[in-house]
Amino acid sequence: MQPACADGVQVASPKTVYRFSLDRFTSLFAAVSFLVIFASAHAGAASVTVTAKKIETFRKDSEETRFGALAYVGGFSFSAFGSGVAGLSGLVLDTDGVGFTAISDIGTWVTGRISRDAAGGPTGLEDVAVEPLTGTDGAPLDGKLESDAEGLARRSSDLLVSFERRPRILSYPITDSGFGEPEEVPQPIPLAELRANEGLEALAVAPEGSSLAGALITIAEGSIDTDGNLFAAIVAGADRGIFKIRKDERWDVTDADFLPGGDLVVLERRYDGFTGGLGARLRLMDGGDVAPGALVDGEVIFEADLSEEIDNMEGLAIWRDEVGQTRLTLISDDNNSFLQRNLLLEFRLID
Numbered sequence: 013m014q015p016a017c018a019d020g021v022q023v024a025s026p027k028t029v030y031r032f033s034l035d036r037f038t039s040l041f042a043a044v045s046f047l048v049i050f051a052s053a054h055a056g057a058a059s060v061t062v063t064a065k066k067i068e069t070f071r072k073d074s075e076e077t078r079f080g081a082l083a084y085v086g087g088f089s090f091s092a093f094g095s096g097v098a099g100l101s102g103l104v105l106d107t108d109g110v111g112f113t114a115i116s117d118i119g120t121w122v123t124g125r126i127s128r129d130a131a132g133g134p135t136g137l138e139d140v141a142v143e144p145l146t147g148t149d150g151a152p153l154d155g156k157l158e159s160d161a162e163g164l165a166r167r168s169s170d171l172l173v174s175f176e177r178r179p180r181i182l183s184y185p186i187t188d189s190g191f192g193e194p195e196e197v198p199q200p201i202p203l204a205e206l207r208a209n210e211g212l213e214a215l216a217v218a219p220e221g222s223s224l225a226g227a228l229i230t231i232a233e234g235s236i237d238t239d240g241n242l243f244a245a246i247v248a249g250a251d252r253g254i255f256k257i258r259k260d261e262r263w264d265v266t267d268a269d270f271l272p273g274g275d276l277v278v279l280e281r282r283y284d285g286f287t288g289g290l291g292a293r294l295r296l297m298d299g300g301d302v303a304p305g306a307l308v309d310g311e312v313i314f315e316a317d318l319s320e321e322i323d324n325m326e327g328l329a330i331w332r333d334e335v336g337q338t339r340l341t342l343i344s345d346d347n348n349s350f351l352q353r354n355l356l357l358e359f360r361l362i363d
Contacts (some may be wrong), residue, residue: 022342030179055188057123057141060095060258062156064088067321068250070357075228079297079361081313085339086133087357088118096120098348102164102215103327105341108334113166114327114343115154115173116187117169119145119152119159121191126356132333134341134358135189142192145173150180150193162301163215167248172197172215174230179203181213181230181247199230199247200254206243213279222274224249226233231265231278233259241307251305263293268330271338271361274299278310279328279342291317294340314359337361350357 064189069075077084091097105126106112114122124140128130144152145161151160163174167308171184171191181199185192196361199212206212213233218224227249236245242265255311257265270276275281276299282291297310316322323344330340347354 015019022045033080047273048236052139057121057143058098059104059234060092060122060140060142061125062090062095062097062140063138064090066135069321069356070316073321078224079316079359080312081341081362082294082359083362085169085358086129086135087355088134088136088354089353090137091354092140095205097122098139098354100343100354101162101326101345102173103329103343104164104166105329105331109331109339109341112329113164113171115164117143117159117160117162117345118156118348120159121145129299134239134356137356141169146191146193148194148196160215162233162326163230165217165228165269167217167226170218172228175214175232176211177209177211178238179206181212181215196346197228197247200245200252201230201232201235203241205235206232207235208220210264211264216268216270216276218270218276218299219247219274219317222270224270224274224302226252227251229268229276229302231268234259234264235351244308246302246304251304253306255302255306257297258307258309264328269328269330269340270299271296271297271330276302276308277309277313277328277330277340279325289318290322290324291315292322292342294328321355321357323355325355 025090064102067087073136099118100114101117110125121143125138126134127138128137160177161173162176165172169186174181180356181197182194183197184194209232212230214231217228220226228247231244242259244257263282266281267279276297278295280293295310296313301308325342327343340359342357344355346354
């Protein structure tokens with residue numbers, strides 16, 4: 013899901029995109045990107061060159077490194093104009109924090125490697141390739157209704173993807189040649205409860221040794237019950253069923269992941285219109301509270317606004333580095349717009 017942004021002329025709602033004179037130009041390049049990607053669907057992924065610009069400090073004009081419960085490790089903005097590397101909404105990392113797989117809400121897989129400096133900070137993207145997401149019929153997903161991929165999680169040898177506009181979860185086997193033909197995974201939230209463009213947003217798989225024992229969960233972006241709480245569900249696991257997450261009226265869920273110990277971290281976005289600005293925050297929730305019928309809440313451990321180097325932060329991946337420190341890697345969705353940025357930001361959890 014994308015928040016609204018504008019050029020100072022018109023803002024309709026957080027569901028709108030930029031209205032400016034280059035709209036048609038952007039659309040043309042997006043269309044060309046799809047043609048290139050789809051043409052390569054049967055020949056393998058298309059290689060892409062990505063340029064990156066390092067973000068030295070997270071808070072603008074400040075050397076501060078601690079933000080809430082997190083310490084800034086490093087980050088960069090990146091671009092690959094007209095390539096399909098845009099609208100990134102979900103992220104998983106290999107155990108070494110180098111190999112990555114991302115999805116976009118224009119219906120693509122983006123894979124590659126994160127380059128790192130001597131201190132382990134992220135500096136750019138290498139060996140990047142793009143290919144279309146496919147449906148259960150093996151054909152590339154066609155149109156925004158079908159291709160609006162939002163959440164991504166790894167479970168064993170499968171990658172699971174949630175879709176927002178036509179709510180569903182697909183499980184893609186990881187094969188030697190890439191991504192196999194997916195199967196749909198049943199989820200317990202009634203489709204009637206999933207609002208248009210506010211459906212299944214986040215996916216996360218709990219650690220095997222946690223109280224949820226490898227369960228797959230999903231969280232809706234903005235679909236709420238009569239009490240104003242977000243719909244969420246344990247999709248697969250011993251305790252399959254619906255639970256709720258307490259919603260702050262100003263914030264929408266964009267992703268989630270589990271800490272190694274089993275607690276749940278939820279990434280949220282705030283958009284208050286053109287004059288109100290943009291925000292990102294993380295809430296920490298006790299994994300032991302997640303159960304069918306439960307209402308789960310948690311403390312805010314990190315919050316940022318446009319005084320920091322953020323954009324529309326949509327993807328979260330949690331991993332442990334070589335010295336055992338927990339890192340949180342975030343990516344942004346640039347809405348395929350000239351006025352926004354693709355960002356990769358990384359933080360260390362302070363014990």
